[in-house]
Amino acid sequence: MNADVIAYVPNELAEASEVGEAVVSRHHLSDDASSVMVLVEPTDEHLLALVGEGSRDALGVLFRRHARTVFHLAWRILRDESEADDLRQETFIYIAERAQLYDAEKGSGASWIRQATYHRAIDRRRYLDVRQHYNSEEFDEKRVPITAEHSSPSSLDGKAIRDRLSRQLTADQQQTLELHLFEGYSLREIAEKNGQTLGNVKHHYYRALERLRSHLFSQKRG
Amino acid sequence: MPVNPQFHDEFVALVALFHTGELTDEEWGLLQIHLAFCNECRLRFEQYKSLTSKAIPEMAASAASDADDLPWESESAIADAERRLMTQLEQGTPPKVQPIAPKSSRRVVAGALAACALVAAGLSSVYLIRNSAHSPVPRNPTIAVAPPTGVATQGEEEQELTRAQQEVANLKQLLAAAKDRESQPRSVDPNLKHQLDANSLLQQQLATERETLSQQLASAQSDLQSLRDKLLSSQTAADQQAARAASLEAKLRDLNSILNETNTALSDKERILALDKDFLAHDRDIRELIGARDLYIADIFDTNEAGKTAKPFGRIFYTKDRSLVFYGFDLDKQGGLKQSVAFQAWGSGSDKQPTSLGLFYQDDNNKRWVLRCNDATTLARMNMVFVTVEPPGGSAKPTGKQLLRAFLQMQPNHL
Ligand SMILES: [Zn+2]
Numbered sequence: 001m002n003a004d005v006i007a008y009v010p011n012e013l014a015e016a017s018e019v020g021e022a023v024v025s026r027h028h029l030s031d032d033a034s035s036v037m038v039l040v041e042p043t044d045e046h047l048l049a050l051v052g053e054g055s056r057d058a059l060g061v062l063f064r065r066h067a068r069t070v071f072h073l074a075w076r077i078l079r080d081e082s083e084a085d086d087l088r089q090e091t092f093i094y095i096a097e098r099a100q101l102y103d104a105e106k107g108s109g110a111s112w113i114r115q116a117t118y119h120r121a122i123d124r125r126r127y128l129d130v131r132q133h134y135n136s137e138e139f140d141e142k143r144v145p146i147t148a149e150h151s152s153p154s155s156l157d158g159k160a161i162r163d164r165l166s167r168q169l170t171a172d173q174q175q176t177l178e179l180h181l182f183e184g185y186s187l188r189e190i191a192e193k194n195g196q197t198l199g200n201v202k203h204h205y206y207r208a209l210e211r212l213r214s215h216l217f218s219q220k221r222g
Numbered sequence: 223m224p225v226n227p228q229f230h231d232e233f234v235a236l237v238a239l240f241h242t243g244e245l246t247d248e249e250w251g252l253l254q255i256h257l258a259f260c261n262e263c264r265l266r267f268e269q270y271k272s273l274t275s276k277a278i279p280e281m282a283a284s285a286a287s288d289a290d291d292l293p294w295e296s297e298s299a300i301a302d303a304e305r306r307l308m309t310q311l312e313q314g315t316p317p318k319v320q321p322i323a324p325k326s327s328r329r330v331v332a333g334a335l336a337a338c339a340l341v342a343a344g345l346s347s348v349y350l351i352r353n354s355a356h357s358p359v360p361r362n363p364t365i366a367v368a369p370p371t372g373v374a375t376q377g378e379e380e381q382e383l384t385r386a387q388q389e390v391a392n393l394k395q396l397l398a399a400a401k402d403r404e405s406q407p408r409s410v411d412p413n414l415k416h417q418l419d420a421n422s423l424l425q426q427q428l429a430t431e432r433e434t435l436s437q438q439l440a441s442a443q444s445d446l447q448s449l450r451d452k453l454l455s456s457q458t459a460a461d462q463q464a465a466r467a468a469s470l471e472a473k474l475r476d477l478n479s480i481l482n483e484t485n486t487a488l489s490d491k492e493r494i495l496a497l498d499k500d501f502l503a504h505d506r507d508i509r510e511l512i513g514a515r516d517l518y519i520a521d522i523f524d525t526n527e528a529g530k531t532a533k534p535f536g537r538i539f540y541t542k543d544r545s546l547v548f549y550g551f552d553l554d555k556q557g558g559l560k561q562s563v564a565f566q567a568w569g570s571g572s573d574k575q576p577t578s579l580g581l582f583y584q585d586d587n588n589k590r591w592v593l594r595c596n597d598a599t600t601l602a603r604m605n606m607v608f609v610t611v612e613p614p615g616g617s618a619k620p621t622g623k624q625l626l627r628a629f630l631q632m633q634p635n636h637l
Pocket of ligand 1: 260
């Protein structure tokens with residue numbers, strides 16, 4: 001089972017090597033040696049398990065490892081450094097409180113942190129755009145429906161998906177998708193920005209998202 | 223109870239737009255009703271949900287790391303942030319919580335009235351998407367039936383044929399006369415040498431003339447034959463054209479009747495959609511039911527003699543053991559009904575003893591018949607509901623004609 005998890009853990013983030021932290025951990029791989037103590041770089045999954053048991057040290061390691069990624073992802077959507085900083089604090093408090101709900105079989109620890117960040121940032125952005133009285137569901141492990149888990153692709157490489165998708169979309173479609181999903185612009189704002197009708201922008205968005213959906217779910221069926 | 227694929231294509235687009243946070247409350251309400259009926263849309267909805275919750279954050283993070291305008295944080299700024307985080311956790315003070323009202327999937331439809339105008343615009347833009355994606359039903363199929371070519375020239379050909387036949391007849395006459403004259407000199411006195419020479423000259427001339435005439439006759443006859451052939455083939459073509467015109471006309475009639483059926487079906491759907499919108503806007507009970515986890519929605523269809531499904535006849539919103547809202551359409555338009563009757567709903571369970579759920583009343587707009595039941599004990603024991611015609615005021619037991627009957631599946635078909 002461990003091997004499965006490792007197979008789709010994305011490359012550790014650049015920050016991880018800078019921290020260069022090592023934690024003493026029990027290594028289970030060899031059965032013949034009854035109990036070998038080795039120094040290993042703890043995985044995100046391992047750290048999350050420790051955070052779930054209340055370890056602040058493990059949270060600190062996770063924070064130092066992912067602080068910049070979380071900050072950048074939030075900043076890109078919120079376009080404000082102090083908002084992004086607040087959102088990072090809030091995200092890590094969420095992680096501290098909910099780490100025991102994290103399930104390594106559903107995805108890597110880094111993915112889980114990115115998902116928590118992204119959804120909080122989008123919600124915050126929509127809240128700040130007061131014109132939207134309607135919010136996407138807050139990211140919450142408890143609310144992710146079980147049915148969605150069965151159909152979701154197990155391994156997701158954001159960069160690879162973006163690269164493949166970019167070859168299949170028109171410039172308009174790609175721009176709409178990126179502004180809306182990666183930077184949090186509402187479709188109305190995109191329409192104003194580009195001098196297009198809202199209907200057109202919706203159309204681009206719909207086409208792009210549909211392409212993404214069939215890209216991710218059609219290969220599953222085969 | 224067949225599925226109710228009302229305006230499926232429009233809803234496909236709404237499903238995609240759901241996670242943009244840009245659906246109006248009314249669109250969201252209508253979408254939820256559609257999702258209760260449409261497996262395809264429900265699957266799509268789950269896929270988009272998974273996409274939004276998992277794949278998109280990965281893509282956004284990847285795009286963020288590629289961005290070249292990111293602010294740079296120093297190590298000490300990150301260390302400071304970590305200290306603040308730990309302090310905050312120790313103090314147990316809640317973080318700067320977003321003042322967002324807790325939202326569940328139960329987005330109660332509110333302010334739907336205000337949204338109405340917007341929705342009309344929204345739906346019409348979605349409609350555009352659909353129209354550009356699929357070729358629409360032909361509204362007015364018209365087929366230009368061209369007159370069969372060749373028919374117009376038929377008269378000329380006949381005239382030509384007559385002329386040719388006349389020419390052949392003339393030539394035959396001339397030939398016969400020539401033969402006559404050729405044979406005549408033989409009866410003349412053979413002693414007259416001069417006469418003979420003259421005769422022989424004449425004979426040669428006649429032979430030549432005859433030869434020429436024979437050639438002309440042959441050629442005229444072949445022309446005649448080809449004209450006959452031509453006439454025959456143009457008649458065949460004319461027949462084919464006529465047959466084709468007839469089949470096109472038949473096809474046109476078929477298309478028109480298909481169009482009429484489609485239009486009727488469409489206007490039924492439009493009627494239901496209008497009613498959906500109406501009760502989302504006006505009916506508080508329905509607004510509260512939408513989003514309930516165990517909500518079951520069913521349409522009841524009338525079945526006509528041909529076994530074809532006819533107009534939708536009623537709709538039930540049912541949450542087990544809690545509430546049942548029953549809408550009936552056109553209950554009073556049944557044939558053979560007396561002037562004043564009541565429509566009474568009955569629930570029955572495994573004990574087969576029907577319990578009255580009450581009488582239907584007409585809503586303010588007189589558009590539909592409504593019945594509500596919130597009696598938990600009655601609801602708990604029933605698995606079937608039916609409607610009968612009863613005398614005004616209702617009856618203690620069902621006595622009249624049964625209008626509709628629906629079995630209540632215990633599996634909620636709602637999200
Ligand atoms: Zn559908």
